[in-house]
Amino acid sequence: MxxxxxxxxxxxxxxxxxxxxxxGEELYLEPVKExxxxxxxxxSRSAFASFLLSPLFFQRYQAPPDQSFxxxxxxxxxxxxxxxxxSLDRSVEKCRLHLNSEKNRLTITLHCKHGLLKTHNLSFQxxxxxxxxxxxxxxxxxxxxxxxxxxxxxxxxxxxxxxVNLSVSSDRVWLRNHVEEDSDSSRAMMTELCLNSEEFDQFxxxxxxxxxxxxxxxxxxxxxxxxxxxxxxxxxxxxxxPDTEKPPDDFMSDDMDSFLIAMETSxxxxxxxxxxxxxxxxxxxxxxxxxxxxxxEQEETLPEIPPNKKFCSLFFGxxxxxxxxxxxxxxxxVLASDSDDDSETEAS
Amino acid sequence: xxxxxxxxxDADQYILIASLDNARNLSNILKAISFKDHAIFNATxxxxxxxxxxxxxxxxxxxxxxxxxQEYTIxxxxxxxQVNLTVLLDCLTIFGGSTVPGVCTALRMCYNxxxxxxxxxxxxxxxxxxxxxxxxxxxxxxxxxFCSTNVINKVxxxxxxxxxxxxxxxxxxxxxxxxxxxxxxxxxxxxxGNSGNxxxxxxxxxxMMELFxxxxxxxxxxxxxxxxxxxxxxxxxxKVSVRTDSRGFLSLQYLVRNDDGQICFVEYYCCPDExxxxx
Numbered sequence: 001m002x003x004x005x006x007x008x009x010x011x012x013x014x015x016x017x018x019x020x021x022x023x024g025e026e027l028y029l030e031p032v033k034e035x036x037x038x039x040x041x042x043x044s045r046s047a048f049a050s051f052l053l054s055p056l057f058f059q060r061y062q063a064p065p066d067q068s069f070x071x072x073x074x075x076x077x078x079x080x081x082x083x084x085x086x087s088l089d090r091s092v093e094k095c096r097l098h099l100n101s102e103k104n105r106l107t108i109t110l111h112c113k114h115g116l117l118k119t120h121n122l123s124f125q126x127x128x129x130x131x132x133x134x135x136x137x138x139x140x141x142x143x144x145x146x147x148x149x150x151x152x153x154x155x156x157x158x159x160x161x162x163x164v165n166l167s168v169s170s171d172r173v174w175l176r177n178h179v180e181e182d183s184d185s186s187r188a189m190m191t192e193l194c195l196n197s198e199e200f201d202q203f204x205x206x207x208x209x210x211x212x213x214x215x216x217x218x219x220x221x222x223x224x225x226x227x228x229x230x231x232x233x234x235x236x237x238x239x240x241x242p243d244t245e246k247p248p249d250d251f252m253s254d255d256m257d258s259f260l261i262a263m264e265t266s267x268x269x270x271x272x273x274x275x276x277x278x279x280x281x282x283x284x285x286x287x288x289x290x291x292x293x294x295x296x297e298q299e300e301t302l303p304e305i306p307p308n309k310k311f312c313s314l315f316f317g318x319x320x321x322x323x324x325x326x327x328x329x330x331x332x333x334v335l336a337s338d339s340d341d342d343s344e345t346e347a348s
Numbered sequence: 349x350x351x352x353x354x355x356x357x358d359a360d361q362y363i364l365i366a367s368l369d370n371a372r373n374l375s376n377i378l379k380a381i382s383f384k385d386h387a388i389f390n391a392t393x394x395x396x397x398x399x400x401x402x403x404x405x406x407x408x409x410x411x412x413x414x415x416x417x418q419e420y421t422i423x424x425x426x427x428x429x430q431v432n433l434t435v436l437l438d439c440l441t442i443f444g445g446s447t448v449p450g451v452c453t454a455l456r457m458c459y460n461x462x463x464x465x466x467x468x469x470x471x472x473x474x475x476x477x478x479x480x481x482x483x484x485x486x487x488x489x490x491x492x493x494f495c496s497t498n499v500i501n502k503v504x505x506x507x508x509x510x511x512x513x514x515x516x517x518x519x520x521x522x523x524x525x526x527x528x529x530x531x532x533x534x535x536x537x538x539x540x541g542n543s544g545n546x547x548x549x550x551x552x553x554x555x556m557m558e559l560f561x562x563x564x565x566x567x568x569x570x571x572x573x574x575x576x577x578x579x580x581x582x583x584x585x586x587k588v589s590v591r592t593d594s595r596g597f598l599s600l601q602y603l604v605r606n607d608d609g610q611i612c613f614v615e616y617y618c619c620p621d622e623x624x625x626x627x
Contacts, residue, residue, distance in 0.1 A: 073543070074543055076543075077542075077543030077544065080516075080518065080543070081546075083515075083516045084512070084515075084516070091512070105544065114509050114554050114555055114556045115550065115551040115553065115554035115555070115556070116509055116512075116513070116548065116549070116550055116554065116556070117547075117548070117549040117551075118513075118516075118546070118547070118548050118549075119546065119547040119548075119549070120544060120545075120546045120547075121544045121545050121546070122543055122544040123543065123544050
């Protein structure tokens with residue numbers, strides 16, 4: 001594998017890595033002929049993010065001859081290569097990612113101004129293919145907004161807030177912090193924001209619903225979308241269905257990036273949802289084997305009002321026609337190991 | 349001015365008097381070598397030399413020439429003493445180190461001689477503080493025996509580019525390896541950390557390279573923990589010279605401009621960590 005990114009794209013690459021570091025501790029790298037996929041998953045396998053950088057993003061892009069190469073490495077080690085993010089576009093002219101298969105090293109070379117050359121040789125491990133399952137076509141609810149709107153909205157919530165609840169009606173969206181029932185309600189601070197449908201670039205609601213998901217993991221992606229000035233689209237359905245969020249529009253037809261971020265939603269422990277027949281969930285589960293491990297455990301608790309949340313995956317997917325083919329392919333893939341080494345997935 | 353109200357008899361007893369209108373011209377440069385508590389002061393007609401050492405492997409010296417001081421009087425050939433540098437710096441910045449332009453702390457540093465404390469008179473905005481710091485018998489600084497005739501490789505770089513490299517150095521690496529060579533890679537800083545190794549290469553024709561005199565390829569390793577404090581001196585400096593001698597000893601010399609644009613020097617000497625096979 002040998003890729004070279006130049007100019008402002010080096011910063012985009014660095015920001016993508018930074019954004020992935022908000023999700024998981026490891027960076028999964030998979031160069032395919034469609035582009036370089038950078039992915040990350042969190043330790044509980046409930047959030048997943050993927051950036052696909054097409055060959056056009058690079059000045060030179062050469063995927064390895066055998067399409068099955070993939071590796072993972074500590075994301076902090078890769079972040080260390082791209083320190084001083086703010087001055088990256090001023091100081092770095094070119095960035096080369098080269099795989100040295102004999103020495104099992106990934107070499108990242110930064111050609112900086114004044115002739116300074118920074119070479120980082122990072123060790124990596126072999127890994128399974130990391131994919132997530134989703135079907136954004138089946139999602140009835142679609143919200144598209146400029147990243148600024150999303151960033152300004154989440155700004156009102158404390159950085160430490162884990163989960164946030166998104167409720168939609170036919171013309172409004174509410175965002176609330178999710179407070180545990182057992183916490184002292186007299187001390188808890190409730191924050192609620194209401195956005196009118198006009199604030200969104202696209203507002204399609206087929207099912208009025210309410211979903212709760214992890215905000216922390218979303219922030220990393222919003223940061224990226226904002227710095228790249230790309231709108232964010234959220235696809236979701238009822239709780240228990242995957243929720244897809246996708247940022248980019250194809251403004252930059254040459255530098256096609258696509259995003260996939262998978263996060264989990266939970267259904268609210270409210271009577272209306274408990275009434276939802278448990279059978280609906282198993283059928284959803286069959287469509288979305290990605291979260292089957294968690295689903296199976298929690299199905300048993302469904303007959304009682306679950307004190308804990310039920311989780312499903314939600315996703316980011318790309319709108320770009322070129323990569324939507326890839327996105328469709330991922331539907332058939334499963335969040336599981338291709339290789340013989342299953343110890344990673346079993347750990348979840 | 350309050351500082352001049354000292355009685356004349358007191359002034360006669362001092363064997364060293366050094367005054368500055370702006371104490372920062374001393375405190376800033378001392379901060380660049382303040383990685384240990386104790387410092388050896390050595391004053392001569394030429395000026396003040398302050399030395400800090402670490403585990404017999406590292407030595408840092410700050411030179412403040414007599415011309416930098418508004419008043420510099422020395423009654424003996426050499427005056428030496430040892431003080432707690434941390435305490436001295438706390439006193440020099442006792443008024444809080446304000447960066448309001450035009451407001452600075454004036455300093456009058458006086459020493460009676462062996463057994464007497466180092467007396468500092470500090471004034472800012474009409475308020476005077478007198479500090480007396482106990483002195484100790486000065487130890488002899490290590491003589492690294494680093495002389496120009498033994499220098500094998502020398503480069504002078506503009507500090508700006510080296511600052512970036514030093515701030516990014518992989519701290520999980522125990523050593524910093526410096527390679528200097530008349531051919532590629534010319535001047536290379538390498539680290540060997542937990543996730544892999546990293547190399548920072550400066551070509552000899554870089555516009556940051558002011559002087560490049562390398563005669564033979566040399567690769568030496570130095571303990572990262574010893575060299576890390578030199579980053580403070582690097583941050584203050586505008587130019588740095590890097591020299592290695594036949595034993596692999598490292599000399600880093602930093603050209604520092606103080607608040608008034610005057611030049612002072614800081615130098616670091618470091619022993620190599622171990623014998624390295626050239627790869």
